[in-house]
Amino acid sequence: MQLGLVGLGRMGGNMRERLRAAGHEVVGFDHNAELSDVASLAELAEKLEAPRAVWVMVPAGVTDATIDELADVLGAGDIIIDGGNSRFSDDAPRAERLNDRGIGYIDVGVSGGVWGRQNGYALMVGGAQEHVERLMPIFEALKPAGEFGFVHAGPVGAGHYAKMVHNGIEYGLMHAYAEGYELLTASELVTNVPGVFKSWREGTVVRSWLLDLLDRALDEDPELAELSGYTEDTGEGRWTVDEAVRLAVPLNVITASLFARFASRQDDSPAMKAVAALRQQFGGHAVRKR
Numbered sequence: 001m002q003l004g005l006v007g008l009g010r011m012g013g014n015m016r017e018r019l020r021a022a023g024h025e026v027v028g029f030d031h032n033a034e035l036s037d038v039a040s041l042a043e044l045a046e047k048l049e050a051p052r053a054v055w056v057m058v059p060a061g062v063t064d065a066t067i068d069e070l071a072d073v074l075g076a077g078d079i080i081i082d083g084g085n086s087r088f089s090d091d092a093p094r095a096e097r098l099n100d101r102g103i104g105y106i107d108v109g110v111s112g113g114v115w116g117r118q119n120g121y122a123l124m125v126g127g128a129q130e131h132v133e134r135l136m137p138i139f140e141a142l143k144p145a146g147e148f149g150f151v152h153a154g155p156v157g158a159g160h161y162a163k164m165v166h167n168g169i170e171y172g173l174m175h176a177y178a179e180g181y182e183l184l185t186a187s188e189l190v191t192n193v194p195g196v197f198k199s200w201r202e203g204t205v206v207r208s209w210l211l212d213l214l215d216r217a218l219d220e221d222p223e224l225a226e227l228s229g230y231t232e233d234t235g236e237g238r239w240t241v242d243e244a245v246r247l248a249v250p251l252n253v254i255t256a257s258l259f260a261r262f263a264s265r266q267d268d269s270p271a272m273k274a275v276a277a278l279r280q281q282f283g284g285h286a287v288r289k290r
């Protein structure tokens with residue numbers, strides 16, 4: 001099957017390779033001319049036979065602009081697929097805008113990171129059944145080889161919603177391993193912390209791919225000495241917590257792991273300074289001066 005692919009960075013570039021290896025014809029566009037197969041979106045559209053399918057894999061901030069630009073060179077009967085980490089609430093308005101021009105829209109949450117080319121990408125899909133069916137050969141090629149790793153989660157928006165919750169869970173899981181790491185490191189008894197994590201990779205209740213990756217990181221740098229704890233986020237955790245507030249769902253772990261990232265960016269905590277100041281005020285307790 002033919003597919004247009006817009007955005008050939010870490011994710012899109014590897015997806016192009018996986019699709020080509022499965023026999024699909026991929027025409028890729030990227031603003032970086034060294035990565036791109038064509039010079040423009042117009043040329044990409046020309047190279048594809050109608051009805052076309054074009055997968056957009058760009059950073060969340062530029063998705064709407066990219067889709068609008070793309071819609072100008074596509075036509076009725078074509079389908080646009082957004083596989084980036086878009087906020088689910090952007091999907092319905094996007095689908096409506098495209099629907100006015102007869103263009104279909106599918107949202108796909110994609111998980112697999114830089115390992116997806118080799119292991120496959122788990123796909124969480126939102127959209128109309130007829131659109132999803134048309135893209136099935138592409139989904140089959142991208143998904144992992146086994147029984148799982150693909151879901152048509154519901155109508156437009158459901159794919160990104162499922163990916164948002166996946167990422168919220170990811171925040172919580174990572175933070176639980178991280179807290180275990182810190183406690184083991186603080187302990188007077190355990191002398192081989194990387195060894196403990198490695199041993200957990202088989203047979204334990206807590207084995208997982210994230211654990212495997214932590215073991216890999218500890219192989220490279222056993223005390224994580226090369227790293228600062230400063231941790232960014234790109235929105236998925238915040239959207240998950242926003243949804244939890246809207247629906248009054250108690251997301252204790254995920255919310256705490258999001259807030260831990262915010263705390264990681266502070267040199268000192270204004271809140272804890274206030275706590276120290278108050279203890280000094282009411283109890284005359286000692287404080288540390290800067």
Ligand SMILES: O=C(CO)[C@H](O)[C@H](O)COP(=O)(O)O
Nearest residue numbers: 085111167233234235236237
């Ligand atoms: O979707 C992903 C993994 O599943 C991306 O790596 C995403 O960037 C992770 O979210 P954050 O940057 O907020 O940690």
